[in-house]
Amino acid sequence: MAKMNIIQAITDGLRVALRDDPRVIVLGEDVGVNGGVFRATEGLQAEFGSDRVVDTPLAEAGIIGASVGMAVNGMRPVPELQFFGFIYPAVEQIVAHVARVRMRSQGRFTCPMVIRAPYGGGIRAPELHGDSPEAMFVHQPGIKVVCPSNPYDAKGLLLAAIDSPDPVLFLEPMRIYRAFRDEVPEERYTVEIGKANVVKEGTDISLYAWGTMLRVSLEAAKMAKEQHGWDVEVVDLRTLSPLDRETIIGSVQKTGRAVVVHEAPKTAGLGAEIVALINDEALLSLEAPVGRVGGYDAPQPLFSLEDIYAPDAKRILHGIEKVMNF
Amino acid sequence: MNHTDQQERAEGTMLTGEQMIEMYKWMVTVRHFDRRAVNLQRSGRIGTYAALEGQEAAQVGCGYALEKQDWLFPTYREHGVSMVHGVPMTTVFLYWNGRPEGCMAPEGVNVFPISVPIATQLPHAVGAAWASKLKGENSIAVGFVGDGGTSEGDFHEAMNFAGVMKLPVIIFCQNNGYAISVPLSKQTATETLAEKAAAYGVEGIRVDGQDAVAVHDAVKYAADKARRGEGPTFIEAVTYRYGSHTTADDHTRYRDVNEAEMWRTERDPIDRLKARILELGIWSEEQDQALWEEADKVVQKSIEEMQAMPPVDHNRIFDYSYAELPWHLKEQREEMRSLYGNGGAK
Numbered sequence: 102m103a104k105m106n107i108i109q110a111i112t113d114g115l116r117v118a119l120r121d122d123p124r125v126i127v128l129g130e131d132v133g134v135n136g137g138v139f140r141a142t143e144g145l146q147a148e149f150g151s152d153r154v155v156d157t158p159l160a161e162a163g164i165i166g167a168s169v170g171m172a173v174n175g176m177r178p179v180p181e182l183q184f185f186g187f188i189y190p191a192v193e194q195i196v197a198h199v200a201r202v203r204m205r206s207q208g209r210f211t212c213p214m215v216i217r218a219p220y221g222g223g224i225r226a227p228e229l230h231g232d233s234p235e236a237m238f239v240h241q242p243g244i245k246v247v248c249p250s251n252p253y254d255a256k257g258l259l260l261a262a263i264d265s266p267d268p269v270l271f272l273e274p275m276r277i278y279r280a281f282r283d284e285v286p287e288e289r290y291t292v293e294i295g296k297a298n299v300v301k302e303g304t305d306i307s308l309y310a311w312g313t314m315l316r317v318s319l320e321a322a323k324m325a326k327e328q329h330g331w332d333v334e335v336v337d338l339r340t341l342s343p344l345d346r347e348t349i350i351g352s353v354q355k356t357g358r359a360v361v362v363h364e365a366p367k368t369a370g371l372g373a374e375i376v377a378l379i380n381d382e383a384l385l386s387l388e389a390p391v392g393r394v395g396g397y398d399a400p401q402p403l404f405s406l407e408d409i410y411a412p413d414a415k416r417i418l419h420g421i422e423k424v425m426n427f
Numbered sequence: 428m429n430h431t432d433q434q435e436r437a438e439g440t441m442l443t444g445e446q447m448i449e450m451y452k453w454m455v456t457v458r459h460f461d462r463r464a465v466n467l468q469r470s471g472r473i474g475t476y477a478a479l480e481g482q483e484a485a486q487v488g489c490g491y492a493l494e495k496q497d498w499l500f501p502t503y504r505e506h507g508v509s510m511v512h513g514v515p516m517t518t519v520f521l522y523w524n525g526r527p528e529g530c531m532a533p534e535g536v537n538v539f540p541i542s543v544p545i546a547t548q549l550p551h552a553v554g555a556a557w558a559s560k561l562k563g564e565n566s567i568a569v570g571f572v573g574d575g576g577t578s579e580g581d582f583h584e585a586m587n588f589a590g591v592m593k594l595p596v597i598i599f600c601q602n603n604g605y606a607i608s609v610p611l612s613k614q615t616a617t618e619t620l621a622e623k624a625a626a627y628g629v630e631g632i633r634v635d636g637q638d639a640v641a642v643h644d645a646v647k648y649a650a651d652k653a654r655r656g657e658g659p660t661f662i663e664a665v666t667y668r669y670g671s672h673t674t675a676d677d678h679t680r681y682r683d684v685n686e687a688e689m690w691r692t693e694r695d696p697i698d699r700l701k702a703r704i705l706e707l708g709i710w711s712e713e714q715d716q717a718l719w720e721e722a723d724k725v726v727q728k729s730i731e732e733m734q735a736m737p738p739v740d741h742n743r744i745f746d747y748s749y750a751e752l753p754w755h756l757k758e759q760r761e762e763m764r765s766l767y768g769n770g771g772a773k
């Protein structure tokens with residue numbers, strides 16, 4: 102098995118998809134000759150040609166809108182948005198069309214595509230390069246949302262997403278694109294959409310996180326053990342829509358306490374939905390209100406403030422303490 | 428040096444010799460600023476930076492043709508024109524240092540904060556021009572965009588509004604040939620960008636963006652026209668960025684290095700204006716050397732100002748999110764303070 106970081110695992114996943122499925126087409130700004138600004142599509146145009154790995158004009162609504170037409174007409178577009186914060190010009194296309202084609206046409210047409218987008222802050226990039234508006238798309242019926250936190254899941258979820266008969270928003274944690282390497286099989290495999298992963302078992306409290314925040318949460322779990330002796334269970338959601346109810350509820354039923362962590366602003370973030378789910382399904386297991394640790398309810402600031410803005414292990418630990426000491 | 432020449436308009440332009448010298452000084456300062464900024468990024472003292480070297484004539488020529496009261500809606504590459512229009516150099520440095528203070532033009536300087544999402548600022552320019560018109564004011568607005576930006580829907584919507592409402596606005600496009608790695612030939616099937624203007628009933632002008640005088644004259648023409656109430660203009664300034672898209676980019680991956688070299692050696696805007704003022708006999712090599720030395724001092728002073736800033740005030744995350752902070756933000760600010768402190772002073 103090869104050791105790959107997240108970006109390499111994504112490139113490898115795209116290569117497998119392009120190789121195995123002639124319907125797959127990768128398109129976006131700078132994805133061809135340049136191999137993408139993060140090099141996620143490095144070498145793919147040279148290997149598969151400029152009809153299958155396409156540098157498009159600079160127009161997100163055009164990229165996603167054209168992908169709708171392609172998908173409806175039998176292709177499997179995998180459009181890249183250069184940064185998640187540049188999805189906004191395409192929101193109309195996603196909300197009004199990508200997510201609704203199946204429903205609107207009552208199954209006559211479908212819109213399978215995978216929209217890839219690097220998300221989140223922490224790389225000292227300019228404004229709007231660090232947004233985390235995943236909840237906007239979890240709120241949108243008709244589209245699935247996945248967000249891997251490691252190389253293995255990145256490739257497996259990407260291939261599952263490309264196979265999916267439904268449109269999938271595939272969020273890439275850019276801050277940890279190259280942070281570490283894991284064993285990643287070179288052949289095709291998939292990680293099932295809709296399945297969370299308990300990455301660290303524990304008995305005292307459940308931490309739910311995804312993408313970039315997963316490793317930060319693991320760090321906080323370690324601090325909780327060292328400083329308080331608490332055994333924290335850490336759950337990597339992996340799929341944000343649809344949520345893995347069984348794993349989420351199973352964990353909190355065991356521990357009786359929970360904290361949700363995300364980089365996005367706290368208010369109406371995905372954490373709120375998870376709290377509601379726990380209320381619905383596991384209220385009587387709870388020994389304390391479920392905590393939320395999120396970005397502040399202010400726009401992602403310029404980078405001199407981004408370390409204060411996004412949750413770090415200290416802030417997550419503070420959230421754990423509030424719930425444990427309730 | 429021939430002083431009378433400075434007072435007269437040089438041949439074939441609206442500018443006097445003295446004005447040309449002033450523009451030239453700006454261009455040298457802007458280039459020096461730009462080179463220092465790239466070096467500061469390399470040594471980790473500022474963040475990712477979008478260099479403009481090669482585009483000085485387009486920016487300074489444009490800025491120099493505007494009036495103090497005019498509105499600018501820049502992208503991330505408009506350091507040159509922003510400084511000419513009154514944004515302090517230190518403010519520009521602070522922006523690239525990730526500091527929120529870098530988004531604040533001084534009172535009375537109508538430069539909107541940099542819009543990072545491509546072309547989104549163009550409808551704003553249109554709206555600002557519309558307001559000027561409604562208020563009967565003498566100011567116009569200039570929206571900036573790159574060649575790549577002309578592919579975004581917002582560009583077309585802005586152009587159309589400008590035409591329909593006949594607004595005192597200039598959409599100023601620096602066509603530097605590339606949108607990151609994507610060449611103009613993949614961006615549009617039209618021969619020029621200027622010709623797009625016709626579709627909106629807007630006058631389109633294509634100008635040599637390496638010729639500061641020509642850029643100035645084109646913008647001055649468009650600005651005068653706008654002030655007379657005769658409507659919008661789209662200007663395509665044909666230019667080139669010598670370096671990478673930003674310091675995070677590597678232009679050798681997608682561009683022939685000889686192409687950049689050709690622009691640098693044969694079409695350099697600073698060489699060109701220098702040749703012109705030398706030829707007019709109103710500039711000398713000694714003055715030129717002194718100018719570069721002066722530019723170095725100006726930029727150095729500004730860098731020192733940036734570096735002397737106290738650490739960023741953490742409260743800035745919250746304090747401008749609303750006119751009055753709602754309860755939940757007050758609570759979050761308290762929590763932030765208890766975890767991380769206030770940071771530096773305001």
Ligand SMILES: Cc1ncc(C[n+]2csc(CCOP(=O)(O)OP(=O)(O)O)c2C)c(N)n1
Pocket residue numbers: 130159161183187190504543544545572573574575576577603605606607672
């Ligand atoms: C809506 C949006 N999409 C993508 C980007 C990422 N991006 C930043 S600059 C750029 C290229 C812009 O090219 P152009 O308009 O020609 O201007 P230039 O940078 O050459 O000055 C891209 C794609 C962005 N900032 N905003």
